[in-house]
Amino acid sequence: MNKERTTRGSIVFAGTFDDELISGIDQPIHCVHTVFDAIGELATCVTSDLVEAVVIDENLITTNPIAAIDAVRRVDPNAVVVVMGGEENTDHADANVPKDTTASRLTAAILNAKSKPSNQDVIGDVDLDAVLGISDETMIVRDSSPLGDVDLVRALMHDPTSFKEVLVELLKQETGWSFCAVVDDSSCAPKTAQVAPLRYGHTEHGILAAIGSSQSELTRWARWAACWLEMSRKQRQLKLLAYQDELSGAWNRRFLRTCFTRELQIARDQRRPLTVMLFDIDDFKQYNDKWGHDAGDEIIREVVRLLRTIIRKGDHVCRIGGDEFAVLFCDPEPPREAGSNHPTTIEILAKRFREQVANASFPSLGDEATGILSISGGLATFPWDGMDVDSILRTADERLFQSKRQGKNSISIGREL
Amino acid sequence: MTEKTSNLDSRCVVLVPKDRADTARQLAQKHQLRASIEHEPSLAMAELCLLHQKYKMDGAWGDSPKAPQLLLVHAKEFSQLEQMLVAVRKYLPHAIVSELRDGRLESVENLGAVVDSLKEPPITRSEDVDADELSMLLDQTPHEPDE
Numbered sequence: 001m002n003k004e005r006t007t008r009g010s011i012v013f014a015g016t017f018d019d020e021l022i023s024g025i026d027q028p029i030h031c032v033h034t035v036f037d038a039i040g041e042l043a044t045c046v047t048s049d050l051v052e053a054v055v056i057d058e059n060l061i062t063t064n065p066i067a068a069i070d071a072v073r074r075v076d077p078n079a080v081v082v083v084m085g086g087e088e089n090t091d092h093a094d095a096n097v098p099k100d101t102t103a104s105r106l107t108a109a110i111l112n113a114k115s116k117p118s119n120q121d122v123i124g125d126v127d128l129d130a131v132l133g134i135s136d137e138t139m140i141v142r143d144s145s146p147l148g149d150v151d152l153v154r155a156l157m158h159d160p161t162s163f164k165e166v167l168v169e170l171l172k173q174e175t176g177w178s179f180c181a182v183v184d185d186s187s188c189a190p191k192t193a194q195v196a197p198l199r200y201g202h203t204e205h206g207i208l209a210a211i212g213s214s215q216s217e218l219t220r221w222a223r224w225a226a227c228w229l230e231m232s233r234k235q236r237q238l239k240l241l242a243y244q245d246e247l248s249g250a251w252n253r254r255f256l257r258t259c260f261t262r263e264l265q266i267a268r269d270q271r272r273p274l275t276v277m278l279f280d281i282d283d284f285k286q287y288n289d290k291w292g293h294d295a296g297d298e299i300i301r302e303v304v305r306l307l308r309t310i311i312r313k314g315d316h317v318c319r320i321g322g323d324e325f326a327v328l329f330c331d332p333e334p335p336r337e338a339g340s341n342h343p344t345t346i347e348i349l350a351k352r353f354r355e356q357v358a359n360a361s362f363p364s365l366g367d368e369a370t371g372i373l374s375i376s377g378g379l380a381t382f383p384w385d386g387m388d389v390d391s392i393l394r395t396a397d398e399r400l401f402q403s404k405r406q407g408k409n410s411i412s413i414g415r416e417l
Numbered sequence: 418m419t420e421k422t423s424n425l426d427s428r429c430v431v432l433v434p435k436d437r438a439d440t441a442r443q444l445a446q447k448h449q450l451r452a453s454i455e456h457e458p459s460l461a462m463a464e465l466c467l468l469h470q471k472y473k474m475d476g477a478w479g480d481s482p483k484a485p486q487l488l489l490v491h492a493k494e495f496s497q498l499e500q501m502l503v504a505v506r507k508y509l510p511h512a513i514v515s516e517l518r519d520g521r522l523e524s525v526e527n528l529g530a531v532v533d534s535l536k537e538p539p540i541t542r543s544e545d546v547d548a549d550e551l552s553m554l555l556d557q558t559p560h561e562p563d564e
Binding site: 044075 | 457458459460462463464466467469470496497500501503504505507508509
């Protein structure tokens with residue numbers, strides 16, 4: 001499978017460098033005189049020529065190296081910052097190389113710095129109910145009337161994060177205990193409190209601690225509370241099963257539609273863009289046929305793992321078909337305020353992901369398989385490419401096929417269809 | 418290294434030495450500016466670039482175009498000021514750069530020569546004008562050179 005190797009981003013060289021070094025770099029370069037120029041290059045680069053790294057001559061930043069590097073990172077947090085100098089390098093940079101380094105060593109240093117993982121979409125940390133729009137505190141009307149089982153059900157349905165709190169309040173109301181809490185361990189309970197395990201079958205839910213209760217009364221209520229806590233756990237588990245892809249651990253197509261609909265509404269309300277990237281693995285069937293389905297499964301898992309190393313907190317990776325994926329880029333803080341970190345541009349993320357896949361190794365495919373995998377994708381952004389979920393997904397899909405028609409191993413971003 | 422006054426409308430970046438930050442804050446308050454006050458030229462450049470990007474993004478939403486503003490307060494104390502202004506002129510040509518002079522904000526027109534413009538213009542004395550030169554200046558017709 002002879003594919004054109006990926007085109008990498010450009011490198012900005014700020015300062016004075018050896019001609020031999022510059023000529024040995026096998027990617028686009030921009031040579032500038034000052035750090036200010038480097039910042040300007042980063043801020044004004046176009047999507048077709050994104051900056052992968054900024055190499056700074058140490059002599060330019062002797063006054064305040066930390067501020068200079070911070071300034072570069074403010075404009076593009078994902079550009080690799082390399083300081084080239086003598087003995088006294090700064091640890092603040094992503095990489096430090098000596099003045100007499102070679103082009104290949106510099107390239108290796110940049111690649112090495114890039115491979116460090118960033119924020120990941122760890123499903124365990126995601127508030128699934130909030131992401132899917134299930135949480136809705138407004139549905140729960142609190143008044144002075146006594147709590148009942150119905151309040152527990154409402155909390156489970158509309159505001160799962162408050163479930164334990166409602167449970168404890170209900171216990172206090174029913175028993176008249178002066179203190180009641182669900183704690184992880186009996187050592188966390190007050191010394192004067194009675195404690196009872198919250199156990200349902202073999203599942204532990206912590207300890208129920210109370211002051212003003214007899215041990216037998218506490219044990220009886222602990223069994224009752226454990227049933228509710230188990231139901232709450234089961235409900236979360238079922239939601240995960242409904243929205244998660246078992247093979248890759250990514251979210252599934254159902255999640256994409258639910259989450260996309262909700263995020264689109266937020267984007268519309270807050271007047272912010274929302275981007276989706278659809279992509280698939282080029283000629284995936286051939287890998288399955290040649291190396292077997294286990295190898296194919298490994299590719300799927302590895303692609304998701306790679307993708308998680310480049311996305312930001314708040315972005316979501318979804319597997320929506322056999323080898324089809326979607327990434328929902330939910331930038332949490334646009335439009336940015338001056339002084340905060342600039343949101344990483346999605347084009348940079350998409351480009352870096354494609355590069356990572358192209359350079360990844362897959363042990364199940366054998367040594368000869370390194371670098372043969374590629375992806376084709378398409379990006380579409382609200383509001384420019386569509387105003388609703390279907391039209392945005394359709395545009396992204398059309399761009400994906402545009403990438404395929406153009407010879408695969410590319411991600412189509414622009415407006416031409 | 419960054420501080421903000423954020424309760425006002427107009428945005429700008431202020432570059433000021435750390436020990437003169439009070440002046441910058443007063444300036445921002447007086448002129449109703451929402452300022453990012455920076456004490457390092459590189460960080461001021463970064464903030465200016467980000468402001469430029471924000472305005473570009475706002476423009477895509479149909480907002481009226483705005484130019485990022487940079488205010489210099491006692492900024493000649495920064496040795497890298499001229500380098501920074503050259504970069505501003507090159508990459509952000511629409512940026513408005515002003516300087517605090519004698520309590521007033523004045524536009525810095527020639528960015529590259531800003532350091533020179535802060536100095537008093539040199540006073541030079543020319544030699545006395547002779548009769549021929551005077552005649553030429555008044556009549557605008559030079560005399561024929563002597564044979």
